[in-house]
Amino acid sequence: MTTSVTAYAAPAPKAPLERTTIERRPVGEHDILIEIAYAGICHSDIHQAREEWGSALFPMVPGHEIAGIVTEVGSGVTKYAVGDRVGVGCFVDSCRECENCLAGDEQYCLKGEVATYNGxxxxxxxxxxxxxxxxxxxENYAVRIPDGLSLDVAAPLLCAGITLYSPLDHWNAGPGKKVAIVGLGGLGHMGVKIAHxxxxxxxxxxxxxxxxxxGLRLGADRFYATSDESTFAELAGTFDLIINTVSANIPLDAYLSLLKREGTMVHVGGPEFPSSFNQFSLIMGRKSMAGSKIGGIRQTQEMLDFCARHGFGAEIEVITADRINEAYERVVSSDVRYRFVIDIASLKG
Known part of the structure; x- marks a missing residue:
C-alpha cells in the first residue's frame, strides 16, 4: 500500500510552495525507502516550479539533490542495507536497454529517463x-554517499556536483589545461573546486x-570581471575549456573568442530564451561548442568518491522548509553562497 508523507509543493505555476502530503509507492522487490535528511535547492527547481521551461506537472514537489538514510529495503535488494547513507539525483529510472543506458549514460536514455520530479x-x-x-x-538509481562527506554538503553534489564533474571529466580537465568557469554560483563554485x-x-x-x-579560496588561480571590457582583450585565445554555468543569455561570440585553437565551450546552464552566435566564432580556430547534462549513475558515484577523496562538498546555507519561498527569491537575486539546502527534519511533526 502507498504511504502518505509530508512535502512542500508548488500547487500551480508561479504559486508559492506550501506544505502538503503526497503518496509514495510501496517498497517493491528492488526498491529502497529513503528517509530524506537534506535536499538542495537547484535553480532548475525554480525554473520548473515557475513553468519557465515549458509545460509542467502540478502539484509539483521539486528537489533532485537528495541525501538521506535507507530505512527499508525490498526483498531483492543487494546494493544497500538499512542504515546506509545514500543519495538520489536528477532521475530515478531509465529504459536500461538503449545504447546510452547500456553505456552508463542513463541521463541520455533514448526512451527518456524518468525525472525525479515533474516527470x-x-x-x-x-x-x-x-x-x-x-x-x-x-536501488539501481541511488548512489552511496561516502563516509567522508556529511549529508548536508553532499546533497548538492547530486546535481551541481555531477553537472560540473561530467564535462570536466569528459573534456579532460587536468594538469596543463586552462579551464574557465563562467559564473560563481551553485554550479560554478563546484566547477572551481572540482577543476582545481x-x-x-x-x-x-x-x-x-x-x-x-x-573564488580564490575555493581553488581558482585567477578571477576576472566580465563587466570590464578589457577582460576579453586580455584573455583572448587563453582557454582549452570554458564551462558556462549561468542560466541567462550571454554574448557567446565574446566568450568563444577566449578559446584557444580547438578549444571547447560547454553549456550546463539552461537560460529561458534561445541564444545565438556567429558561426565564424567557431570556424576561425576549429573551436567547438557543446552541452552537457549531469552524468550517469556510475559517473555520479565516481564524482562522490572523488569529492570525498579530496575532502570537499558544496558550500551551503541550511534552511528550514518554511523558508523555501524566501530562498527561491534569493537564488534568483544571486543572494546565496552557494547552495541552499533544506533540513528536512523541519518538515516533520
Missing amino acids: KAYDGSPTYGGYSTHIVVD AMGAEVTVLSQSLRKKDD
Whole structure:
C-alpha cells in the first residue's frame, strides 16, 4: 500500500510552495525507502516550479539533490542495507536497454529517463522530488554517499556536483589545461573546486569582482570581471575549456573568442530564451561548442568518491522548509553562497 508523507509543493505555476502530503509507492522487490535528511535547492527547481521551461506537472514537489538514510529495503535488494547513507539525483529510472543506458549514460536514455520530479514513471504515475520526508527508488538509481562527506554538503553534489564533474571529466580537465568557469554560483563554485582538484589551472569569469575572495579560496588561480571590457582583450585565445554555468543569455561570440585553437565551450546552464552566435566564432580556430547534462549513475558515484577523496562538498546555507519561498527569491537575486539546502527534519511533526 502507498504511504502518505509530508512535502512542500508548488500547487500551480508561479504559486508559492506550501506544505502538503503526497503518496509514495510501496517498497517493491528492488526498491529502497529513503528517509530524506537534506535536499538542495537547484535553480532548475525554480525554473520548473515557475513553468519557465515549458509545460509542467502540478502539484509539483521539486528537489533532485537528495541525501538521506535507507530505512527499508525490498526483498531483492543487494546494493544497500538499512542504515546506509545514500543519495538520489536528477532521475530515478531509465529504459536500461538503449545504447546510452547500456553505456552508463542513463541521463541520455533514448526512451527518456524518468525525472525525479515533474516527470512521469513508465506506468504513467507522476514523480515527486526531495522536498519531502521520504522517497522510494529502485536501488539501481541511488548512489552511496561516502563516509567522508556529511549529508548536508553532499546533497548538492547530486546535481551541481555531477553537472560540473561530467564535462570536466569528459573534456579532460587536468594538469596543463586552462579551464574557465563562467559564473560563481551553485554550479560554478563546484566547477572551481572540482577543476582545481583535477589539477587544471582555473579562472573564474564573473560579472564583477564581488566574489573574488571566495573564488580564490575555493581553488581558482585567477578571477576576472566580465563587466570590464578589457577582460576579453586580455584573455583572448587563453582557454582549452570554458564551462558556462549561468542560466541567462550571454554574448557567446565574446566568450568563444577566449578559446584557444580547438578549444571547447560547454553549456550546463539552461537560460529561458534561445541564444545565438556567429558561426565564424567557431570556424576561425576549429573551436567547438557543446552541452552537457549531469552524468550517469556510475559517473555520479565516481564524482562522490572523488569529492570525498579530496575532502570537499558544496558550500551551503541550511534552511528550514518554511523558508523555501524566501530562498527561491534569493537564488534568483544571486543572494546565496552557494547552495541552499533544506533540513528536512523541519518538515516533520
